[in-house]
Amino acid sequence: MTATIESMQPTFAIMCPAIVSILILLFGKWPNIRESWTLIAAIAQFLIVISMAPVILAGNIIECTFFTMLPGVDFGFSVDAFGLIFAITSSFLWILVSLYSIGYMRSLNEHAQTRFYFFFALAIFGAVGIAMSGNLFTMFIFYEILTVSTYPLVAHEQTPVALAAGRKYLAYLLTSGTFFLAAIVLTYYFSGTTDFVNGGIPNLASEASRAALMVLFVIFLLGFMKAAWMPFHSWLPTAMAAPTPVSALLHAVAVVKAGVFGIIRVVCYIYGVDLMSALGLGLALVCLATFTLIVANLFALAQDNLKRRLAYSTINQLSLIIFGVALLSYEGIEGAMMHIPFHGFMKITLFMCAGAIMVASGKKNISEMAGIGKKMPVTMIAFTIGALGMCALPPTAGYITHHLFVHGCEEAGGSMTIFPYILLIVAILDVMYFFPIIYTAFFKKSKDGGDRRIQEAPIFMLIPIAITATVSIIFYFYPDLFYISDLVHTAISGLMGGHP
Template identity: 50%
Template sequence: MTELRPILAILVSAVAIPVILSLKGRPNLREGVTLTVAFAKFGIIASMIPGVLSGTEYEFVVGQFGTGIELAFNVDPLGLLFGLLASLLWIVTSFYSIGYMRGLDEHAQTRYFASFAASLASAVGVAFASNLLTLFVCYELLTVSTYPLVTHDETDEARAAGRKYLAYTFGGGVAVLGGTVLVFVLAGTTAFTPGGIEELATADPALARAAFALLAAGFGVKAALMPMHSWLPDAMVAPTPVSGLLHAVAVVKSGVFGIARVVLDVYGPVTMKELGVALPLAAIAAFTLLTASIIALRQDNLKRRLAYSTISQLSYIVLGLALLKENALTGGLLHIPAHAFMKLTLFFCAGAIHVETHTDDISDMAGIGKRMPLTMAAFAVAAAGMAGIPLVAGFVSKWYLVIGALNLESGGLVFAGALLVSGVLNIAYFWPIVYQAYFESPESHDEKPLIGGPFGGRDEVRADGGEGHDSDDTDDHPSEGDVPDPQHVDHLGKHHEEHEHHGGPPAGGWDDRGWRGGESTWFMLGPILTAATLSLLLGTVPYTAVFLRIVDTIVSNLPGVVA
């Protein structure tokens, strides 16, 4: 049925942009607008849940702008899943942003909040787009509106990261455009149809495969599939709320969501199987989730470690989609909100530590549990969830994923094995952080991170990454459009941050702030605890928390899915 609500949900934050910009001199009112809009957006989207669950789809057609260019929005269960998630977490992040930005007395806060509103408008546009072209439009706008956030710091490093971000994501956008044109030429339409567009099944298989490859590669850039992932760790120079909401939820998930749309609603499981494109995608995802976990072990900068963890977790979702089994699909789709809640918690914790103690490196965090007990407790809960420990959100989704993988006729063991090994690696890179926070002190703590020698460790990494300062300098000022070798940057990037921030415990060790919130402002603690609670809720009562019900509706609506 035609409804105004889909477009309203998008426009409400778009309209807020000029208002926010005009309130430059009145920060309290400005943040008030952000919060009001965030709640309004969530309210509008949430009001559509009952209808969507009972099978209604809300549609709004903006218009036809020439051959093949139809802008139309449609709220179906899959779109609702992403839209609801993004708008819910925007509220949480907005509170956190206020605490974070004011805590650090950041510059250009007006631009920051305005860009945030624009990003959310585009992200919800991605969610509700009802054809590939509309999705592409919003996808590109998302790139543009997040660029100011990545470059927010205005340092050379931030500019380089922003340049890399634009180059990667616009490159991906070009591939998506190419794929969209091909799909339109082959099928005569780009409208999403559950189970796939019929004409694609009968189209020239070579061209259909090419189109799929282009679309998967294009969306894969934002989904940080290897080898197109290296923008993400670099984009961590952005303020932490940005890393949290955008680089763990909205932006990267828009890539994953794009792949989900392509798999479920453009090609459909049946055509995917006939074309034989599912297995390569699954293989890339499996490779990414293992490799990224291993690289995460070697990161000393907390945010970079989280970034690699994100890369790995995103591939869980892609793997779930590519396996084309009912349980795997459920697991993959449910991992979208599950990962979002947990990773948001983790990023918020990293941000809170940064604001309060200016510490960014894991090796400086021994004994920090004394200084920030609540924060680290939330961190521990979310980390456990990441590893797939029961009662936290990650367990439910990974359970479905593993079952789905085992259901496969052949090769299931390989994928299930990859999932389990990666789970173990998750523990390996998260547990030391939690352990040393509570059970060690700055004076007496082991060498961390886990792998010592030339592959990890603090001093060794310093030698490894910046043999001399010359190589360091060249990377500080990369020439235009020059994309440095990803592996190279990983080390150097970490190396920079060690230079720039002088965090770590004060001379007399961490002071004891107790468990009653003396560690930070409630603007930051509140969001952290909310996000942690949400991940517990999703882990214990997934149906009541609505998300699993939406996922079930999506999967049961799909023709051609076999258990």
């Protein structure tokens, strides 16, 4: 069965971005050296993280503990299969986004690039820390680091709009941080531990009353406003004022995924599936997620700004993950866990394409993009792949998870069997706002005959786009790339035993 292995590997993986952030500050005057540090650290981190996968797949947990914070609460890292999925996703995408941001920041000649890279590395530090923390307290520490370190990135432009966006961002996320802290302390107060345990903390149900557990779960949800569930979503579209690499990595992968990651952690590893269904919280969470799924898509339909439309699509997809885990069934949770990396790859493709269009043509609105597909074929083909993934159409990764969610609904049975139809409506709405973009880009003729100077974005930006788009397709044929599907199965068999 599961063995615990003491190893410093998680620490090394987490320290990579922390150390490189200092190097970035030191080498701020020499852009080439500064950027190469980022790349080296990103690659090193990815290699360390991926090297843990075989050990984890053998059914082990890698742990390293530093000191005891409170009785029963250690500060330390503990890597299990689920945490590793998130860590692999964010560390691999960090490599690509570093490449991409070199191209993006240099071609736009952005100011304060050292600050940008510094806080970017810190944000990754927070994200990987969240992935690898073994209990809620450790997770909270990194959760707050992630929040604070992304503020300078959101407000990067320093225009009044960006400042307002930053303020809103911080107001929402730090408020949710205090709720998170309250929830953690209450959990600790009830059960004396906050460790993530397969199947939930055993004595939580016996120590706290039913009502207290329900209230606690609501506080937890409020603590995860990073997951942008409605009606606490409005920070995310506003945060699109940030430069595109930030929107790409942080608001498609690191920050928002930290939110859903936390929700899955709480549902599966703090409450446990049995307690959740006994309390009837699964259905409540499904309803909340469904509401967000539909409303977010309706909002997305109304947006003309490409990045904002993508932001609402992100809100929708995050709720899809919450939806999956709330089904409390084997395939639902499988889909939820798998959708974290899958959606990460697809959404980052879309965001990077939006950024490439902006760099190459300066266009931000969809209505201005007529005919751009012919000028920037590589970008727009990648965009199409990402869009197909969002609409859950083959041959993309999105199809697989959508399939799992539908099966998950049926497996859950009861009232859940109507939800596949809601998923269908959601997918139809997805088509309704993604297909017009493709149609506009490829088939519409621009009124002024098109600007002849528009051409493909710099090669630094194209390579990451091509890679993520390809990976999104590879996942369809071979979901075990980067051990993803094996890791998911390991995680779930730990949670619920074998496949029913």
